[in-house]
Amino acid sequence: MELQTLIQHIQKVELRCKSLTHQKLAGLFNSSFKGRGLALDSIRKYENGDDIRGINWNVTARFRETYVNTFTEDKERLIWILLDVSGSGTFGTSQKNKLTLAIETGATLAFSALENNDRVGVIFFSDKVEKLLPPSRGMAGFWRIAKELVQVQAQGKGTDITAALHFLMKISHHRSVVFLLSDFMAAGYQAVARVVAQQHELVAVRVYDEKEKHLPAIGWAKLQDTENGSEQWVNTASLSFQKAYSNRFEEVEQYYHDTFGKGAAGMLKISTGDDFVQKLLQFMSGRI
Incomplete structure (x- = not known):
């Protein structure tokens, strides 16, 4: 992405975050989370x-x-945003894909926190930790975060939530507010997630697309696994395929609920077709 295009993208994010709705969100953010030790x-x-x-x-x-x-x-509040940038985020049948939704949500959360003079750090991860942005403050911090968000390109394709959470515990020893943004198309992260939820105020934000629940029965089609790149021809009208496809979504959903339903600060699900700002407002209003 060219520098001028990059600046325009960041300015769009900044302008939206400065709207009245986002200002209200910043106020709710301050009231909704403790986060301080x-x-x-x-x-x-x-x-x-x-x-x-x-x-x-x-x-x-x-x-x-x-x-x-x-x-x-403690006077300072530290916010961590853990952003899943794995290949599965490229799936999307609405106006945006899951990764774009996660990026916009992360940028909004970062802006809301920085408006309250909190420090914000970001961990990008796929099947490994891709990049760490150490905590920073103010608009300079927002521009730094926004720049990385709009030009993020993962090296890994898979998803390892466990690795990301272990990395967080390694570098953050004080209680903080942690937003974990992912489609949670992974397993095996339950144990470490519960430990993090005890040490920090954890919010698991699940991004998804409605077509992940049920794929239209359009007959034979070539589907690609966005994480490992493999392709396969399948009959989408087949009842066995439709059942297996729906079961996969339900398994991911159930594991997510089993993990974060108890002990975590909160769970928030946002679809690519949702107004994510309204979803954030509703979530934070419900915490006050």
Whole structure:
């Protein structure tokens, strides 16, 4: 992509992010996520309405009165965006493919966080970690992130969510907000995802295309696996093919729900035909 074209792409992203709707999103973003680590501030006597999970049992036993711990949040909030740039993201039958949807969603989340003076870092991954953008602030940080988003080209084709999450844990030792953007066309990531959900505020954003649920029965067609490049002629009108095709989507969906249904900060599914900004607004409004 030429430099001038690149700048125009980034400016379009920036202008959309500065719209009134996106400003509202930035406000909701700040209210929806904690993300900051907690430090013990003081110990005081229990008062009606205090969270019983904050009771300091050692001090309570010693003085025979109920005492609770109080905490303060770290001043800085760190946001991580983990973006799946694998080959399966090129699938799309609507106005955009899954990768474009993930990129636009990631750019919007980054802008919302940077508007709140948070630090934002990005990890691009496929079947390996492709690139790391260390956390940064402000509009300079947004332009840096947007530039990488609009010109991203993965070397790997497959998807390894486990590797991406292990890499995150290796480089990020403080509690943060983590957005994992992927179509989740992978397996084996459940154990590490649950560990990350305990250490961070994790949101699993699943991008998909409606045609992944049911492919039109158009007869014989040549289909290509976007991750390994293999091609195969199939009869799309065959009942056995239609069943196998639908089952694949349902298996991915079930594994996603089994993994993130408990313990994670949230799950958000966005179709290539959706208004992703409205989806983000609805999701964050529901968290307040």
